[in-house]
Amino acid sequence: MSATFFIAAVVFALLLAALLLGASRSSRRGRRRPDGLAVLDRAPQHLCNMGPIRRSQDAADLQYVTNRSGRELAGRLRRERRDVALLYLNSLRADFEQLLRIARVVALLSPAVSRSHEYERLRLSVSFRIRFQLVKLRLLFGDASMPQVAALGEMVSTLAIRMEAAMQALGERAAMAANLALTSEQ
């Protein structure tokens, strides 16, 4: 047996064993979710707060504080605004995870799923997580300027409205489908 194949086989076996142990531990511990479409009731909750957050990121406010109270208070305000931006990012992630969970529950309880939809969702979740970490790093190192945060706030605010409407439609559709199923059973 060649050294390369030997190393590959050993690494492969160890990796699979580690994956198995890790995944089985987390599958048995604390990952029990309520079954059914009840999870739809807990639709994204954070995005509705985007209006106030957007206002809190206004560049004019920072300028005003700098002029009136000096650099010290302005620096403190800047830090606090960065914290708000980070919280905002986290809420964005929470909403993404929530939506992802709903989609998984729907797929899990469906008698037929589409490979392309599932693959697309996996791809989106991986790229979201990578990008989220990049954005967070930029915020932590002070690279992302406040106007950008404010612009993001505006965008997400718009998205929040659209999402809320969409979730309402989805909820109605799910309820309609459940009612149809009940009617056909009767």
Next chain:
Amino acid sequence: MLSALPALDLVLWAATTLGGLFLFCLILAKHLDREFPFLTIYLGANLLQTVTQLFVYQLYGFNSNVTYAAVWSSQAVIVVARALATYEFCYRVLGHYRGVWALAIRILLLCGALVLGLMLAFSRDGFRYAVMTLEIASEAFIATIVVGTVLFARHYEAQIELSAMLLGLGLGLNSCLKILNDAVLSRYWQNYSGTWNEVAMVGFAGVLALWVFAMRAAATEYVPKPELRPAEVYRALAPQMNRRLAELNDQLVRFLKPEQPKL
């Protein structure tokens, strides 16, 4: 003839045989053979292999060609039986969820076949140990499918019964240990050939212990079957969910760009 074997080997052989027999009887006594038919067949085949080996060793000795052929042929049957038990584990974990199962089994088989093919393709220079290579490849196939099933269940947050989890752990760890053991043997034949059998038997004894716990859990646990929703719900929701996820993703993409994003 068997007295020529080291005492430790004989003790381990007796222990694993008794352990296998105990598990086989436990399954039959608790009427779990209907729930785990392939696992029962695998354990039965394993015991049968032990008896066959006993006769072959007595008749032909350890180093004859007949012994080599008989032992490794029976091992092929055992690997196939274990692959079927692996299918049983996968079905127990994901089979209730018809849609996810239909998707998962195709992907898992594809990944397993890919790993099997790669292992066989890249070990061509090890033709001297063809049987070992074949066993490593088939164990890699089984381990990939077991790990893939657990990852699928984790991704979809599907609940895994304790019995199924222990069964899967046993199958997966057994295959990983066999890959390691065979790889080390193929590479360091001179120094390791005496230890190889002992390591394999100790590993198998541990796996049997896991399966005893699995069967005890299976005899007591009640698992309600999930209630599936109409296919229309998924067809309507999945594309919309993905679109919204993509939109959330876009927010981050724009945020990364240095210029002012536009609505």
